[in-house]
Structure formats: C-alpha cells, structure tokens
Amino acid sequence: MKKLALLTAFILANCLLESCLSNIETCYSLDIKAVKNFDLISNQELTAEETVAADEYAVLLDGTTMNQTCMANYSFGGALLAEDPVYTLIDEVSNISITSTADLTAVHPAGSELKELFIPLSLYRSCLENATDPAECRVDYFADESYDSLEDALNGLMSESIFFGGEDDVQLFALSAAEPIAGNTHQFTIQFDFRSGTTIELETEPIVLN
Secondary structure (H helix, E strand, O other), X not given: OHHHXXXXXXXXXXXXXXXXXXXXXXXXXXXEEEEEEEEOOOOEEOOOOOEEOHHHEEEEEEEEEEEEOOOOOOOOOOOOOOOOOEEEEOOOEEEXXXXXXXXXXXXEOXXXXXXXXXXXXXXXXXXXXXXXXXXXXXXXXXXXXXOOOHHHHXXXXXXXXXXXXXXXXXXXXXXXXXXXXXXXXXXXXXXXXXXOOOEXXXXXXXXXXX
16 A cells, blocks of 8 residues: 555656656647638739649648647656657648549549649748748748658648748648649649548639649
C-alpha cells in the first residue's frame, strides 16, 4: 500500500512538472470550406468561365481551423527539457483526389486522377508590394520544405499557415504538368479524405485553361 502511494505521488509530481516545462501543445482541426480558381500571374481569384494559361493556374484552398482539446500525453519525464511549442492537427488528411470534368492532357481524360500534376504552394500577398519577382513571395512545399505529397504538405505547414490565419497567406495547389494541356473548360473536383472517415468534396467554378 505504501509503495502504491509513493508511485501515485511520483506520477502526480512528474505530471505537474511536465505541465510547466514540457512542450506547449496546441491541437486544432482543419475545415476546407471552398476551392477557388486562382491566377498566379495576377495573384488574384478568377471568376467563372475566365480563361487562364495552364502554367499560371492554381486552386486556392479556402479553409479555417478550430482549436481542439489535446489528449493527455504523459511521457514521465521524457519531455521535461522541451521548450518549443507544438501544433498538432488532430484529424489528418489521408488522401486527396483531384479530377476534372474535361480532358486535361492526352493521358489524363475527364474523370481521371490529376493530383500528381499539382504542387502545394503558399503565397504571401504583402510580399508582392516590394518584390521584383512574384516567385520570391511563394513557398514551394515540395522544393523548399521537402514534402513529397499533397497530403503531407497539407497536414504540415499548409494547415499551420491556415491555423495562424490572415488573408495575406494564401494556400494553393498549382498546376504543374509536363505534357501539353488541352484547351478545355474545366470544373475541378477536389476530395479530402480524413483519417477519422470524414470526407469533404468541393468543386471549383468552371474555368477555361489553354
């Protein structure tokens, strides 16, 4: 009985120390509300049926986040020296699917999977005011942050950028195809599957790519 009391006291003391000294963990959930057509040259959203060059086209992710309660995580002293804050996305995206209503390339007909033709970008609008080259104001998550899938990028720094908020920081999936693009009117459907089993399916307005 005495040993049990001592063990209980040790655990409580350790947990109290961790609460003061360990990583400050902030947990949040991600909600993608809309996907919109975006022009990487004008750095503006496009209206329905506008025409844009394929290599200047991107899908803008209009999303919000919400703070969530973090699950208790007792490491019994393993994190006592940690100081950096931790931001944890509670329900990560397990799969992203992108399709179009029209043929995009000779090998990507209408309805086929297109996500391998898109790259994740961040755009910082305030940077554009003083930049000589708009590319200086973008972050390519594949090239600059070493992510290798849209899912990893969205679960990582892209969702954190949405969490910190502000219209200045724009999250995009930019079209980057090596083969010629068919000049068609496209309406893209993007489906986000979450590990919890939740699915979000969103459509862009029709857009003409050439």
